[in-house]
Amino acid sequence: MGSVDLTRAVWRKAKKSQGNGECVEVAVLDGVVAMRDSKQHGRGPVLVFTPAEWDAFLDGAKGGEFDR
Structure with a gap:
């Protein structure tokens, strides 16, 4: 997969994230999912x-x- 421009990405965490710092964020844009x-x-x-x-x-x- 080539380079993906993530400058417009809107990152979100899971709703059940406990805020303990052990989270991932996900963004969906331009037909890809970034983590x-x-x-x-x-x-x-x-x-x-x-x-x-x-x-x-x-x-x-x-x-x-x-x-x-």
Whole structure:
């Protein structure tokens, strides 16, 4: 996937976020889903997913695929 312009991104946290600093933020724009670590305050790396990749990620997370 090529470079994605995230300057217009509107980042949001999960509604159930507890404010303990262990959150991710998600933005949807221009046909991609971007995810970043909220502790980095916009200065850290951003993962960019296609909608199909994002759906697969969510399915895996909901199914416990990434549990430790």
